[in-house]
Amino acid sequence: MKKQKKLKEYRINREWCKGCGICVHFCPKDVLELDQDGKSSVIRPDDCIVCGFCERLCPDLAITIIPEEQEAA
């Protein structure tokens, strides 16, 4: 059966995030936004497809995505 990744936990290190906005700009599902402190934050976690693009693009190594392996329905 096909495995589909789901989001278990999304960690943003607010000490390291410099608010460049790259993750927000390139997320294909508009999951992220910059909050009032100018830090990346997860607004729509249910829409995240766990593609990992934001995690790899972040110049500050501030994003860690922990996926949950799930059987596709």
Added chain:
Amino acid sequence: MAVHNYIRQRFFPHLWCPGCGHGTILNNMLRAVDELGISKNDLVMVSGIGCSSRISGYVDFHSLHTIHGRALAYATGVKMSQPRLNVLIPMGDGDALAIGGNHFIHACRRNMDLTAIIMNNRIYGMTGGQFSPLSGEGILCTTAPQLTIDRSFDTVELALASGASFVARTTSFHVREITKLIARAIQHKGFSVVEILSQCPTHFGRKNKLGDASNMLEFFKKNTTPFGSKAKQDNPELIERGIFRELDIPDYCADYERTIQKAQKGKSS
């Protein structure tokens, strides 16, 4: 996460500006090291001076932060004395191809088993935005208030002509490609050059009104194409990405070892 096991976390947040492409290169380079499963003790990172060169301070490998333009000379010494070690040399475009240009072409020619990573942001970031041999024509820099008139080197063509046995290029937008190409380059026995186009939003971007870091990454996305693609035939302006050469020829240390054996045989007979 695995990537965080390879950095000196005490130096984070790092010193690079918000949106600097050098951080993304670090991020995806560490993934290559992780994928290959190389022990930290078998890795040496040697760098010169520049924003890009600061990368050696952030990795938890053996590291040497040396002098501007001379990283390849130090790396050559490390490799000759300890050929079993993997040696990575990240360099800025100025570090590698302006002051370090002569070291670069001769390292290519010798085919020593080193991995050179050119973090090309087309400007001297650290010293405030002077033009480099990679800026190209029509660029606003502190040293060219009327725009640059110098033509640019093409890193890939220079490396190919100088004899490097592995030559590749990608950008800080093509993150999986960074990991893939650096992993291939590390595994390659011989001199490897991986050019990674990077963004300096603080100097190159701001002076040339290219928008923020995301806009500069959009440029890499739209103006590059895989090596040999049809898109390049239709639009010759596109910059090609991928592997341009991967040649299996004897590396310098192997030849040197044979020379030693030859000399020692002469002695015992």
